[in-house]
Amino acid sequence: MDVVDALVGAVAATPGVTVLDRSSDSAHNRSVLSLAGEADALVRAVVTLYEHALSVIDLRGHHGEHPRLGAVDVVPFIPIEGATMADCVELARRVGREVGERLGVPVYLYEEAATQASRRNLEDIRRGEFEGLASKMADHAWAPDFGPSQPHPTAGATVIGARMPLIAYNVNLGTNRLDVAKKIASAVRFSSGGLRHVKAMAVTLEDRDLVQVSMNLTNYEKTPIHRALELVKREADRYGVAVLESEIVGLVPAAALAAAARWYLRLDRFEPDQVLEDRLRRVRTG
Amino acid sequence: MDVVDALVGAVAATPGVTVLDRSSDSAHNRSVLSLAGEADALVRAVVTLYEHALSVIDLRGHHGEHPRLGAVDVVPFIPIEGATMADCVELARRVGREVGERLGVPVYLYEEAATQASRRNLEDIRRGEFEGLASKMADHAWAPDFGPSQPHPTAGATVIGARMPLIAYNVNLGTNRLDVAKKIASAVRFSSGGLRHVKAMAVTLEDRDLVQVSMNLTNYEKTPIHRALELVKREADRYGVAVLESEIVGLVPAAALAAAARWYLRLDRFEPDQVLEDRLRRVRTG
Numbered sequence: 001m002d003v004v005d006a007l008v009g010a011v012a013a014t015p016g017v018t019v020l021d022r023s024s025d026s027a028h029n030r031s032v033l034s035l036a037g038e039a040d041a042l043v044r045a046v047v048t049l050y051e052h053a054l055s056v057i058d059l060r061g062h063h064g065e066h067p068r069l070g071a072v073d074v075v076p077f078i079p080i081e082g083a084t085m086a087d088c089v090e091l092a093r094r095v096g097r098e099v100g101e102r103l104g105v106p107v108y109l110y111e112e113a114a115t116q117a118s119r120r121n122l123e124d125i126r127r128g129e130f131e132g133l134a135s136k137m138a139d140h141a142w143a144p145d146f147g148p149s150q151p152h153p154t155a156g157a158t159v160i161g162a163r164m165p166l167i168a169y170n171v172n173l174g175t176n177r178l179d180v181a182k183k184i185a186s187a188v189r190f191s192s193g194g195l196r197h198v199k200a201m202a203v204t205l206e207d208r209d210l211v212q213v214s215m216n217l218t219n220y221e222k223t224p225i226h227r228a229l230e231l232v233k234r235e236a237d238r239y240g241v242a243v244l245e246s247e248i249v250g251l252v253p254a255a256a257l258a259a260a261a262r263w264y265l266r267l268d269r270f271e272p273d274q275v276l277e278d279r280l281r282r283v284r285t286g
Numbered sequence: 287m288d289v290v291d292a293l294v295g296a297v298a299a300t301p302g303v304t305v306l307d308r309s310s311d312s313a314h315n316r317s318v319l320s321l322a323g324e325a326d327a328l329v330r331a332v333v334t335l336y337e338h339a340l341s342v343i344d345l346r347g348h349h350g351e352h353p354r355l356g357a358v359d360v361v362p363f364i365p366i367e368g369a370t371m372a373d374c375v376e377l378a379r380r381v382g383r384e385v386g387e388r389l390g391v392p393v394y395l396y397e398e399a400a401t402q403a404s405r406r407n408l409e410d411i412r413r414g415e416f417e418g419l420a421s422k423m424a425d426h427a428w429a430p431d432f433g434p435s436q437p438h439p440t441a442g443a444t445v446i447g448a449r450m451p452l453i454a455y456n457v458n459l460g461t462n463r464l465d466v467a468k469k470i471a472s473a474v475r476f477s478s479g480g481l482r483h484v485k486a487m488a489v490t491l492e493d494r495d496l497v498q499v500s501m502n503l504t505n506y507e508k509t510p511i512h513r514a515l516e517l518v519k520r521e522a523d524r525y526g527v528a529v530l531e532s533e534i535v536g537l538v539p540a541a542a543l544a545a546a547a548r549w550y551l552r553l554d555r556f557e558p559d560q561v562l563e564d565r566l567r568r569v570r571t572g
Binding site for chain 1: 303304305306322344366367433451511512527530531532533534536538540542544546547548550551552553554555556560561562563564565566569570
């Protein structure tokens with residue numbers, strides 16, 4: 001933990017950058033940081049993170065349950081507060097070039113920043129992990145987007161990209177029948193024919209004696225929260241099961257809630273400019 | 287308009303105050319300003335407005351369609367961005383004392399700042415208008431909350447208070463039958479037995495050949511948007527009429543949209559702290 005504390009301290013000391021959240025899991029032997037800031041400050045903070053991580057983390061002695069490819073495993077840039085996906089793709093490339101060419105760590109660009117379809121999914125890039133990296137990179141198809149064509153000896157490789165914020169969204173059903181939750185999860189998730197930006201699985205909530213459809217919404221603009229809920233409701237109704245409540249785990253962008261309000265309230269001609277607080281901030285910043 | 291421009295200029299020059307909106311209506315012969323700011327800055331701006339208005343407006347020669355009691359007719363303080371209603375009541379009293387005791391204009395406190403039930407409604411205080419003010423104030427029941435017990439010779443009296451932001455909310459029906467819209471408006475509005483914080487009337491939209499239930503929601507926390515819409519939908523269904531869409535005219539607090547999203551999505555345990563942008567601002571401001 002002293003290694004992680006030092007890394008967080010270095011990042012937090014970067015002017016213009018806010019540490020929104022941090023978490024560490026000892027079984028996973030992995031830490032997650034959420035940073036927010038303007039473009040240039042964020043680039044400085046992330047490069048600082050790589051520099052410090054390279055000096056103190058040696059993956060040759062690292063064990064943990066969570067798959068990983070590098071000392072700094074994955075850095076997704078996420079657009080908020082008026083930033084666009086194009087802005088985030090550009091940041092991913094800027095940081096990628098710096099990390100690859102100056103720090104000597106092979107960089108794969110993923111998701112919206114990917115240069116090839118086969119590199120969109122993190123899982124595909126990470127398959128084989130740190131231990132299998134040298135043989136994976138011997139295949140020319142896995143030449144990195146930036147940096148050397150062999151793994152960094154202690155830091156492996158790294159994955160940098162741009163994606164939408166992910167919404168962790170669960171719907172609790174008025175039953176303890178896991179088979180019903182499984183059927184609903186199967187109906188709504190992309191992998192088995194459902195909505196494009198939904199991942200879903202069935203979970204039993206032992207303490208409440210009921211089941212849950214647990215989802216990740218990976219693009220709330222294209223597959224909004226309300227569409228996922230309404231499809232779950234429709235499928236549950238087929239089995240005579242009620243939807244008790246839903247929950248958002250962690251953070252949600254304000255625009256995702258506003259979209260649900262607009263849809264249910266049938267506000268066809270609503271403009272984001274009509275939100276009082278947004279107008280206020282816009283007028284103040286000119 | 288040069289008088290109004292000068293007043294707006296004086297207010298806008300107050301450090302820490304933002305002019306969010308302004309509008310003037312020549313038939314009404316009345317201007318409305320929307321100001322935003324921290325408490326102290328807002329008090330300075332509003333007192334400045336009174337001082338300037340007293341020096342340039344003489345109601346003895348003023349005519350217009352809109353009822354009015356004073357040169358500065360009514361000042362409602364409205365809580366946004368973490369301010370509470372109690373904060374707004376305190377501001378109303380601070381400004382009221384200053385305007386009454388130092389500037390010599392009788393002040394009535396209204397709505398949430400009212401000192402008596404008979405002074406909650408603006409219409410009751412304003413009845414009789416500037417021209418009837420001297421005789422109205424001769425009745426001890428209309429002794430002001432601050433300031434002299436006779437009208438200011440040129441500026442009359444003024445009404446200051448605190449209230450929730452008002453949401454102008456219209457629902458368009460899939461029919462041109464005004465009688466149906468009238469029945470629905472009557473069912474949902476407080477004055478004829480409906481929801482406590484709803485004012486409603488029926489309107490014909492000539493150009494679209496359909497009718498509208500036009501509402502003012504005067505307290506979106508106690509009577510939220512979704513409850514008004516759902517009641518309109520239920521009543522419309524009784525007459526075999528569909529709800530086509532709804533619209534918010536002007537500004538709406540972000541919390542009012544978030545409340546609708548929470549209700550329709552059944553997010554029973556959602557905390558405002560989970561909105562990403564709110565978390566960001568809170569962390570940044572410590």
